[in-house]
Amino acid sequence: MSRLDRSPDATVWAATSSRMAGSLMAEYLSASLRRTVVTGPPEELRSARVTVLLSAVEEPSTLPRVLRSLTAGRSRVILSYDGTSRAGEILDTAERFGVWSVFDAREDVRGLVDLIRRGLSTAPSSRHASSSALSHWRLPAPTDRHGLTPRERDVIRLLCAEEPLDTARAARELGISVHTINVHLGNVRRKLEGRYTGNRRALRDALIDVGWLEC
Known part of the structure; x- marks a missing residue:
């Protein structure tokens, strides 16, 4: 057959x-x-x-x-x-x-x-x-004391770590799509308005500066 x-x-x-x-x-x-x-x-x-x-x-x-x-x-x-x-x-x-x-x-x-x-x-x-x-x-989720939702924190934890995952692997790890990952990254960047976040390293540095990511 x-x-x-x-x-x-x-x-x-x-x-x-x-x-x-x-x-x-x-x-x-x-x-x-x-x-x-x-x-x-x-x-x-x-x-x-x-x-x-x-x-x-x-x-x-x-x-x-x-x-x-x-x-x-x-x-x-x-x-x-x-x-x-x-x-x-x-x-x-x-x-x-x-x-x-x-x-x-x-x-x-x-x-x-x-x-x-x-x-x-x-x-x-x-x-x-x-x-x-x-x-x-x-669904909408409440923000934590840093101004990030739990979903956003999960995303940056994987993508902005010292040894970050690539977007596709992070999506598989979290059980969501690459598109959803990018939506959350866009939301995080908007919350960092006024800081340069044009690349992954700059985003990580900005998150550390405001205390939203621990070194």
């Missing part, structure tokens, strides 16, 4: 109404994961351990209905979306229906592969674990 076999016991399902997009994604994921990947319209409701919904090629008005159906089963649903269009509304919908995780399609597709690997290795009882993380990283 082909790796793109339509059997119901596949480990990964690339759900999309676009036959071309589905075939290309399934071929790539199959080669990267070395696992069976199937593709087909979301309405087919295939049984798979991880479902990736390629929402960028779906009609926006159908997203709530599709997510309601997909998240009703045992599959861990990853929503792939285009962050340049209606991102806030899409993420709100994803959170409302309890998707397992989200992926901005503008980012390196290897990040999606990493998410799928985590989904395949997560215990069934943790189907909503990443949706809880999604809520944590998107």
